[in-house]
Amino acid sequence: MNRDKLSFLFLNLGHFLDHFFMLIFASVAALRLTTEWEMSYSELIPYATPGFVAFGVCALLAGWLADKWSREGMMVIFFIGIGASSAFAGMAENPLQIAVSLTLIGIFASIYHPVGLAMVVHGRTKTGVPLAINGIYGNMGVASAALLTGLLIDTTSWRHAFVVPGIVSIALGFAYFLFNRSNRNVVADERQGGGKQHRTSSMQSNKVVRIFGIIIVTTALGGLIFQSTTFSLPKVFDERLSGLAVTAALVGWYSFLVFSVAALAQLVVGFLVDNHSVRTVFGVVALLQAIFLTIMIPLTGIPALVAAIAFMLVVFGQIPINDVLVGRVARSEWRSRAYAMRYIVTFSVMAVAVPLIAWIHGTWGFSALFGVLGIAASLIFGAVLFLPRTEHVVQCQSTSDA
Numbered sequence: 200m201n202r203d204k205l206s207f208l209f210l211n212l213g214h215f216l217d218h219f220f221m222l223i224f225a226s227v228a229a230l231r232l233t234t235e236w237e238m239s240y241s242e243l244i245p246y247a248t249p250g251f252v253a254f255g256v257c258a259l260l261a262g263w264l265a266d267k268w269s270r271e272g273m274m275v276i277f278f279i280g281i282g283a284s285s286a287f288a289g290m291a292e293n294p295l296q297i298a299v300s301l302t303l304i305g306i307f308a309s310i311y312h313p314v315g316l317a318m319v320v321h322g323r324t325k326t327g328v329p330l331a332i333n334g335i336y337g338n339m340g341v342a343s344a345a346l347l348t349g350l351l352i353d354t355t356s357w358r359h360a361f362v363v364p365g366i367v368s369i370a371l372g373f374a375y376f377l378f379n380r381s382n383r384n385v386v387a388d389e390r391q392g393g394g395k396q397h398r399t400s401s402m403q404s405n406k407v408v409r410i411f412g413i414i415i416v417t418t419a420l421g422g423l424i425f426q427s428t429t430f431s432l433p434k435v436f437d438e439r440l441s442g443l444a445v446t447a448a449l450v451g452w453y454s455f456l457v458f459s460v461a462a463l464a465q466l467v468v469g470f471l472v473d474n475h476s477v478r479t480v481f482g483v484v485a486l487l488q489a490i491f492l493t494i495m496i497p498l499t500g501i502p503a504l505v506a507a508i509a510f511m512l513v514v515f516g517q518i519p520i521n522d523v524l525v526g527r528v529a530r531s532e533w534r535s536r537a538y539a540m541r542y543i544v545t546f547s548v549m550a551v552a553v554p555l556i557a558w559i560h561g562t563w564g565f566s567a568l569f570g571v572l573g574i575a576a577s578l579i580f581g582a583v584l585f586l587p588r589t590e591h592v593v594q595c596q597s598t599s600d601a
Contacts, residue, residue: 207329209375210315211336213274216368217311218340220281220304221254223348223360224288224297225430231357236294240434241561244553246298250305251426251550255543257306262313262539266532271379273314278372280307282365289361300361313539320526320534330519330526331469335462338515342458345433349451406587407528414521416582417481418544420575421517424488426549427572428514431556432457432507435565439499453504461511468516472523478586481520485583487513488576495569517579 224247233240265273284307288300319333320326351360436453443453471480491510498506521541529537559568 205378207319207333209274209371209378210318211333212371213277213311213315214333214337215340215343216278216281216364216371217308217315218337219344219347219364220285220368221250221308222341222344222429223285223364224250224301225344225433231352235357238294239561241557243294244430244557246294247301248550248553249298250301250303250308251553252547253302253305254309255545255547255550257309258313258539258542259536261310262317262535262537265310265314265317265535270314270318270535271375273310274318275372275376275379277307277310277314278368278375280310282368282370282372285361285365285368287365289358289365309542312542312545313535316522316526316538317535320522323526325473326526327469327471327473327519327523328466329469330522331465331467334465334469334515334518334522338458338462338465338518341429342455342462345454345458346451349433349449349454409585409587410524410528413582413586414524414541415544417485417517417579418521418541419548420579420582421514421521422545422548423552423555423575424492424514424572425518425545426552427556427568428511429458430553431560431565431568432511434560435503435507438565439503443500443504457504457507457511458515460508461515464512464516465519469519469523472520477520477524478583481517481583481586482580484513484516484520485576485580488517489573489580492569492576493573496566496573 225244232238232243236243261273281304284300284303287303288297291297291300316330316333319329323329347364348357348360351357351363433450433454436450440450440453443449468480468484488510491506491513495503495506495510522538525537525541526534556568559565559571
């Protein structure tokens, strides 16, 4: 395996672990701690909120450090830091300690998206498929969080669900450090775009501003939908597949099935946005989200499982679209910060989504939650209608990556 492919593999594994660690607690809280600590689900999950706040707020600092210092160095810190924080969470004895541990996980998790995604798109003309492959790894992290956590809970304890993956991440961090050290003489400086920079015209600058505005709106609403569905799905299945999912491991397997199938949608969408109008692809994806989330409201049993696969396909399918847009309009020398700004919005909304899930579930149940998410998807569709063509902007911005 050549250096570029191995580097891409490390980045993909990083995306897997980033989402994996952020969702371990969702399964642990739903399937074990509610009993062990004698707290309700709605009382327990708000302790994850500081971690999701840190996940968003710290992204800009991570992006700035990556652009000014070293993207590879920041990725080493990511692997080792998030692994050590997860191991610390496995030692928690009360909700306060869990909250501190999850906050540390969120701080180190915030490194990945502004840094890793900037490295994925660097030097590429067509970014849809690479981002989609990278996104599949991230979504498999989401899927595996429910599965592996359920298996570890049933076979050992909830503490091992944090400690075991933590050790794996630390080992990967040292491996990535040695990989970069052995190749330091051939590693290009990721902070420099190189080549002659071109000015954009007034019209092109207006397009860039307009595109970023739409990215912010759709990112916020999409983040709400993504977080609400991925975080709550184990509990949704615990309630709505009661005759089918009777153990923590089975809940994990059903969640894994849905997330795994849905992850493949990113590859399809990545190919489509590389070869067709982004606005058309984005609009269809958003409209299907609204339809499938609304259909899910009354369902239980097998129909609920089928509907969950359907709405998760389009929820995951949206992920690479905004990343492609950012990669097209952001110059290389500030691309990490551009991704950081996008993910500050994403993860800030995700942080808000956690207590929102608790409040809606405790007051009206999951039917109301799916209704709210259906409305959010409809608003995304409306915003996409204002998306301009990006081809001319791409031509100008791509010169800085030459």
